[in-house]
Every structure is written in C-alpha cells, then in structure tokens.
Amino acid sequence: MTTMTTMPEMSATDLLATDFERLNGVARASLTTLRRAAFDRFGQLGYPTTRHEQWKYTSVKPIAEAALRLADAPLTPPHQRELAEYVFSDDEHRLVFVNGRFDPALSAGAAPLPLPRGVHLDSLANAPPGNAATIQSHLARHAGYDDAAFVALNTAFLHDGAFIRIERGVVVEKPIHLLFITRPGHAPGVVHPRVLIIVEDNASATVIETYAGPDGSKYFTNAVTEVVVGEKSSIDHYRIGREGDGAFHISRLNLHQSRSSNVTSHFATLGGAMVRNEINAVIDAEGCNCDLYGVYAASGTQHVDNHLRVDHLKPHCNSRELFKGILDRHATGVFRGRIFVAPGAQKTDAKQTSRSLLLSDTARARSAPQLEIFADDVKCTHGATIGQLDEDAMFYMQARGISQGDARNMLIFAFANEALAEVRHQPIRTKLEALLWQRLPHGSLDRGPG
Amino acid sequence: MAPLLQITNLHAEIDGVEILRGINLTVNPGEVHSIMGPNGSGKSTLARVLAGQKCYQVTQGSILYNGRDLLEMEPDERAGEGVFLAFQYPLEIPGVSTKYFIKAALNAIRKRRGLDELDAFEFLTFIKERAKLVDLDLALLDRNVNEGFSGGEKKRAEIFQMAVLEPRLAILDETDSGLDIDALKTVAEGVNKLRGPERATLIVTHYQRLLNYIVPDFVHVLMGGRIVKSGGKELALTLEEKGYAWVENKADATVNA
Numbered sequence: 001m002t003t004m005t006t007m008p009e010m011s012a013t014d015l016l017a018t019d020f021e022r023l024n025g026v027a028r029a030s031l032t033t034l035r036r037a038a039f040d041r042f043g044q045l046g047y048p049t050t051r052h053e054q055w056k057y058t059s060v061k062p063i064a065e066a067a068l069r070l071a072d073a074p075l076t077p078p079h080q081r082e083l084a085e086y087v088f089s090d091d092e093h094r095l096v097f098v099n100g101r102f103d104p105a106l107s108a109g110a111a112p113l114p115l116p117r118g119v120h121l122d123s124l125a126n127a128p129p130g131n132a133a134t135i136q137s138h139l140a141r142h143a144g145y146d147d148a149a150f151v152a153l154n155t156a157f158l159h160d161g162a163f164i165r166i167e168r169g170v171v172v173e174k175p176i177h178l179l180f181i182t183r184p185g186h187a188p189g190v191v192h193p194r195v196l197i198i199v200e201d202n203a204s205a206t207v208i209e210t211y212a213g214p215d216g217s218k219y220f221t222n223a224v225t226e227v228v229v230g231e232k233s234s235i236d237h238y239r240i241g242r243e244g245d246g247a248f249h250i251s252r253l254n255l256h257q258s259r260s261s262n263v264t265s266h267f268a269t270l271g272g273a274m275v276r277n278e279i280n281a282v283i284d285a286e287g288c289n290c291d292l293y294g295v296y297a298a299s300g301t302q303h304v305d306n307h308l309r310v311d312h313l314k315p316h317c318n319s320r321e322l323f324k325g326i327l328d329r330h331a332t333g334v335f336r337g338r339i340f341v342a343p344g345a346q347k348t349d350a351k352q353t354s355r356s357l358l359l360s361d362t363a364r365a366r367s368a369p370q371l372e373i374f375a376d377d378v379k380c381t382h383g384a385t386i387g388q389l390d391e392d393a394m395f396y397m398q399a400r401g402i403s404q405g406d407a408r409n410m411l412i413f414a415f416a417n418e419a420l421a422e423v424r425h426q427p428i429r430t431k432l433e434a435l436l437w438q439r440l441p442h443g444s445l446d447r448g449p450g
Numbered sequence: 451m452a453p454l455l456q457i458t459n460l461h462a463e464i465d466g467v468e469i470l471r472g473i474n475l476t477v478n479p480g481e482v483h484s485i486m487g488p489n490g491s492g493k494s495t496l497a498r499v500l501a502g503q504k505c506y507q508v509t510q511g512s513i514l515y516n517g518r519d520l521l522e523m524e525p526d527e528r529a530g531e532g533v534f535l536a537f538q539y540p541l542e543i544p545g546v547s548t549k550y551f552i553k554a555a556l557n558a559i560r561k562r563r564g565l566d567e568l569d570a571f572e573f574l575t576f577i578k579e580r581a582k583l584v585d586l587d588l589a590l591l592d593r594n595v596n597e598g599f600s601g602g603e604k605k606r607a608e609i610f611q612m613a614v615l616e617p618r619l620a621i622l623d624e625t626d627s628g629l630d631i632d633a634l635k636t637v638a639e640g641v642n643k644l645r646g647p648e649r650a651t652l653i654v655t656h657y658q659r660l661l662n663y664i665v666p667d668f669v670h671v672l673m674g675g676r677i678v679k680s681g682g683k684e685l686a687l688t689l690e691e692k693g694y695a696w697v698e699n700k701a702d703a704t705v706n707a
Contacts, residue, residue, distance in 0.1 A: 390541075391504075392541055393541050393543050395501075395502075395503050395504070395525060396537065396540070396541040396543070397543070397551070397555075398502070398524065398525035398526040398529070399501045399502070399503075399525050399526075399528075399529055399534075399535050399537075400526075400529055400551070400552075400555035400558075400611065400615065401526050401529035401530050401555045401556075401558040401559040401562070401615065402526055402554050402555055402558050403526050403558065404524070404526065406554065406558070407526075410543075410546055410550075410551075410554065411543070411546075413545070413546075414543065414544060414545025414546045414594075415545060417545045418544075418545060
C-alpha cells in the first residue's frame with residue numbers, strides 16, 4: 001500500500017489533520033488527550049512568522065509551505081554498516097530511530113552492550129508498564145507548548161521516541177547514544193523525534209543525540225527533548241546535528257535542574273539548510289551548574305539559529321553559555337540568549353558569550369543578548385563578537401611555510417576549539433574535531449590538532 | 451659565487467606612503483649583514499617586504515633570491531625556499547599549540563624540499579634538541595603559540611622556530627629588543643650555531659649590542675628608506691659611539707657637496 005501521493009486539492013492544514021488522525025491507531029491511547037490538546041493548540045498558534053519577536057531573524061515560511069507529510073517508511077532502510085559513520089565508539093549504548101520510528105534491529109547492532117542495573121533505555125512506544133507513571137509525570141510537563149508552535153506540533157504527533165531513566169545512585173559509565181536517522185520516503189517527510197531523559201538523584205550519565213539525514217533531500221526534523229536532573233546528579237549531554245543540506249531542523253531542549261545538579265550540554269551543528277536550536281534551562285534549586293556550549297559551521301545559504309533561555313529561579317547557581325559560529329559564503333548565524341534572574345535568586349553567576357567568525361563578505365551573523373535581572377547581588381555578563389580571520393596571524397603562519405589554506409583552517413579550527421576543548425568525553429571530542437575539520441573548505445591538512 | 455639575495459633599487463610603500471626609496475643590497479651565502487638605522491628609517495619594512503607581507507606594495511625595483519624573483523612568490527613559498535623572518539612582534543595565536551604549529555610548518559617546508567614528514571618520535575626528538583639550542587623552556591611547546599609568553603620567551607621562541615626550520619636566509623627583525631643580557635647571549639649563540647657556508651643572516655637592529663655576539667661581515671646604515679652608508683663590523687661601533695646623527699650629517703654633506 002504505497003499509493004500515498006500528495007493530493008493537491010488538500011490544504012496544508014488538511015494534510016496535517018489527516019496525518020494526525022492517521023496516528024490515532026498507532027500512538028498509545030494514553031497519549032490521545034495530550035496529543036489532541038497539542039494539536040488544537042497548534043491550530044490556534046499556527047506557524048510563527050517573523051513578526052513574532054522570538055522568530056524575528058528566522059523565517060519558517062519554507063516549512064509552512066513545503067506540504068510535508070508525516071514521514072513513512074524509507075524507500076531503502078539504512079544498513080547496519082552505515083551507522084559506523086555516526087557512532088562515536090563501539091563502547092556505547094545505542095537506540096536507533098529511522099524516520100521517527102524505533103528500529104530494534106539496528107539498535108541491537110552486532111553486539112549490544114548489556115545495560116547496567118538501574119538504567120532504563122527504551123523507545124517511548126515500548127516502555128514497559130513499570131515506567132508508565134514516571135513517563136506520565138514528566139512527559140510534556142517541562143516542554144510547554146502553550147506559546148511554542150513547534151513543541152505543540154511535536155507533541156501532537158507524539159507516538160515514539162527515546163526514554164532514558166537512570167535510577168537513583170546509578171552512575172552510567174558508557175555513553176548512551178540516541179541516533180535519529182532520516183531517509184527519503186515516498187514524499188518529503190517530517191519527523192517529530194521525542195526524547196525524555198530522567199536522571200534521578202545522585203546519578204550521572206552521558207547522553208548523545210545525533211540527528212542525521214542525506215544531502216539532496218527535503219525533509220523536516222522537529223525534535224523535542226526533555227531532561228530532568230535530580231539532586232546532586234549530573235548529565236553530560238551532546239546534540240550533534242548532521243542533517244542533510246536540504247533539511248529543516250527545529251529542536252527544543254528543556255532542562256530542569258534540581259538542587260546541586262550539574263548539566264553540561266554541547267550543541268554541534270554541522271548540517272541542515274535551516275536549523276533552529278532552542279535551549280530552555282530552568283534552574284529551580286540552589287547550588288546548580290549549567291554549562292551550554294555550541295559550535296556551528298555553516299556555508300552556502302545555510303541558516304543556523306541558536307536560541308537560548310536560562311532561568312535562574314533560585315540562589316547560588318552558575319550558568320555559562322559559549323557559542324561559536326563559523327559562517328562562510330552566504331550563511332547566516334543567529335544567536336539569541338536570554339538570561340532571567342528571578343527575584344531572590346541571589347549570588348547567581350551567569351556568563352554568556354557568543355562569537356562568530358565570518359569567512360566571506362556575504363556571510364551574516366546576528367547576536368542578541370537579553371538580560372532580565374530581578375535580584376541585586378548577582379554577576380551576569382554577556383559578550384558578543386563578530387570578526388574575521390586575523391590577517392597578521394595568517395601572515396605569520398605563512399611566513400613559517402604553512403600554506404594560506406592550511407593557515408586559514410588552523411585559525412578557524414582554533415576559533416572553534418575554545419568550545420570543543422570543553423568536551424569531556426574523548427571519543428566525542430576526537431570525532432567532533434574530525435567532523436569540523438572535514439567541513440573546512442580549504443587546505444590540505446587531513447586532520448586537526450590532536 | 452652567485453649572490454643569495456640581490457636587492458636592486460627597491461621602492462615600497464604602505465597606504466600610499468613611500469617607505470623604501472631605492473634599496474640596493476647584495477648578500478652572498480655565508481655572510482652576515484646588519485641593517486642598522488634609527489626608528490622610522492624603513493628597517494622593519496625591508497624585513498617584512500622580504501618575507502612577503504601583503505600590506506606593503508613594491509612600486510619599483512627587484513629582489514632576486516637564489517636567482518629567482520622573490521616578489522613573485524607567496525610568503526609560504528618563500529619560507530619553503532628558505533627565507534625566514536624572526537618577527538619583531540611575534541603573533542599570539544590562541545587555540546593553536548606551539549608544538550602543532552611548528553610541526554605543520556616543518557612538514558610543509560620538508561614537503562617543498564622533497565623530504566618525508568617526520569614521524570611523531572623523530573619530530574619530538576628533533577624539536578627538543580633545537581629547543582636546547584636557545585634554552586627554550588619545553589613547557590612552552592605545549593602552550594598556544596606565543597600566548598602569554600614574556601617578551602624574552604617570544605624572542606627565544608622565534609629563534610627556536612628558526613633552528614627547527616633551518617632557513618638559508620634568516621632575517622632577524624629587532625630580535626634583541628626585550629632581551630636581557632643573558633637571554634641576548636643565549637639567542638646569539640643559537641644564531642651562531644646555525645651559521646654555515648650555505649646560509650646568510652640579515653640582522654635588523656637599532657642598537658649595536660647584539661652585534662657584539664653575532665659579529666657581522668657587513669654593516670649598512672638605513673636612513674630615509676635608503677642605505678646611506680656601508681662598511682665592516684667597525685661601522686657598528688662607530689655608530690654606537692657617535693650616534694646616527696653622525697651619518698646623517700655626513701650624508702647631508704655628501705648630498706650638498
């Protein structure tokens with residue numbers, strides 16, 4: 001039954017409704033009320049336009065007009081050996097999703113690592129009944145969709161995704177890798193990946209989300225991840241964007257921190273035609289630390305928008321944001337960072353830095369910090385720079401025999417490395433360095449420093 | 451013997467202001483030349499033009515290096531052919547370790563010379579040996595290029611790079627500035643150890659003191675963008691004693707005669 005062709009007489013809204021109804025038999029019945037409410041909310045909100053303050057610099061018109069259908073099965077399913085391109089090491093726990101659906105065979109792989117006790121790693125659709133209450137109390141509780149059209153859309157189409165729960169006191173040594181792969185189907189497709197990560201008290205884990213797809217194909221990934229971090233717990237989180245050059249990618253990460261918890265999240269955006277990453281961190285207890293890093297490299301007509309919001313609701317917490325963008329040709333980069341310090345959130349230490357490196361006269365970068373501080377004993381700083389390669393440094397390197405292209409790459413790499421150097425997990429850092437190096441357009445060096 | 455460097459009637463300007471106004475200079479292999487002159491005379495400009503810095507425009511004249519037109523070559527090609535400039539103000543390059551930087555430079559130059567890249571072990575052994583030559587703190591190799599180095603460390607690091615890259619024509623631009631007397635001696639010893647019948651050195655300096663330790667074969671006085679006087683090593687001593695005004699007066703006298 002592969003006769004699902006686009007029907008020109010149907011409006012985009014009708015198509016959406018058709019796809020929504022189609023899921024009713026697929027998604028868990030317990031989700032129906034939530035899905036329906038979110039779908040209705042999306043109907044009211046509609047796609048945001050550049051008249052919305054939060055979307056001033058990023059137009060989603062191409063998504064609204066693309067007549068995308070909920071992705072069906074891929075024409076050619078990915079083979080196990082193709083995963084090698086995306087994995088960081090064999091020493092990782094892995095869940096693989098293809099076109100939004102959990103793929104048990106690919107996830108198991110050749111030799112799946114046994115899960116340590118107290119670690120729950122499952123697809124949201126298959127999560128055993130024992131976790132139903134946990135899911136119920138967290139899913140869609142952190143990523144609110146009232147004023148967020150794409151979160152509403154994701155929630156409306158919630159039927160599968162990843163569920164991670166680290167029980168109290170458990171330290172997971174090996175990284176958990178969630179790999180979301182999109183493959184062309186019968187029509188340009190949309191996937192709504194959903195991730196729920198719960199790290200209970202005194203626990204810690206490393207979680208990587210990778211989003212990847214092929215070049216030369218139009219598709220849309222609309223991802224939402226909710227992360228709940230318990231008391232004295234920590235998560236080392238990575239989000240690797242390796243979408244194809246025709247892809248739209250919109251994502252939301254909601255972080256909710258409890259007392260004395262530590263969050264580090266790295267966003268690496270290395271693909272996609274139009275990318276918008278939203279990070280909302282809610283620091284709702286004392287003694288927390290939240291470090292958000294980002295590296296993005298864009299060329300051609302790529303558009304990359306990183307949209308951060310950190311809410312300091314309680315005293316004695318630190319947050320740090322460091323985002324570095326490399327923009328070539330006609331690429332555009334947007335960084336918006338809002339730091340909110342609630343009344344009484346004294347001794348907040350929040351630091352925000354955004355740096356962009358323009359490699360061409362036609363590349364554009366925009367940086368908009370926003371501080372809203374309602375406490376008086378705090379330290380909040382923000383800094384934004386937009387610059388070009390240092391010609392004197394280029395000359396210095398060339399005068400040592402290094403070719404112009406290599407000198408350029410070394411400087412670009414050095415620029416990005418300020419953020420990459422903060423990647424704690426060695427295999428991830430090595431791989432990210434290599435991926436970034438591959439994307440640098442000049443020179444003959446085949447690898448970065450290391 | 452063919453000259454290593456032959457500069458003929460070199461004129462160069464920056465932002466439309468002429469700095470070099472007809473330089474003539476011939477340097478043969480094995481020779482050490484010193485270019486001396488007061489501030490603003492064009493000494494550093496000459497050094498940078500030789501290394502190929504783009505902001506200077508050569509409007510007249512020629513530079514032959516080893517029989518080839520140097521002005522036709524990109525800065526990295528010049529380095530590959532053996533031209534080395536020890537910078538007056540070495541650049542800091544955040545995010546690039548000295549070790550990685552020097553390895554990239556050495557391998558690029560070896561490639562041009564048709565030599566294989568050194569493997570990691572050979573490279574480390576070699577740079578450690580070279581670091582010893584100028585008494586460079588090995589810990590600096592793991593730091594980013596010149597970042598947070600003291601003035602003296604930067605100058606040592608330049609001569610260390612020179613020792614690693616083994617140039618045929620070394621140009622030292624005010625290498626003595628910022629060095630105390632002990633550091634000056636060490637750096638000079640390093641330079642002397644690298645001297646050889648195939649190599650030449652051009653020392654650009656304001657003061658004579660470095661020339662006590664690196665004894666030049668020829669001394670040239672640069673003023674107003676021209677070489678106004680040339681002589682042996684004793685000229686440097688005379689300059690130290692009498693000051694640049696002495697040459698200036700003599701030059702005026704020559705012009706007025």
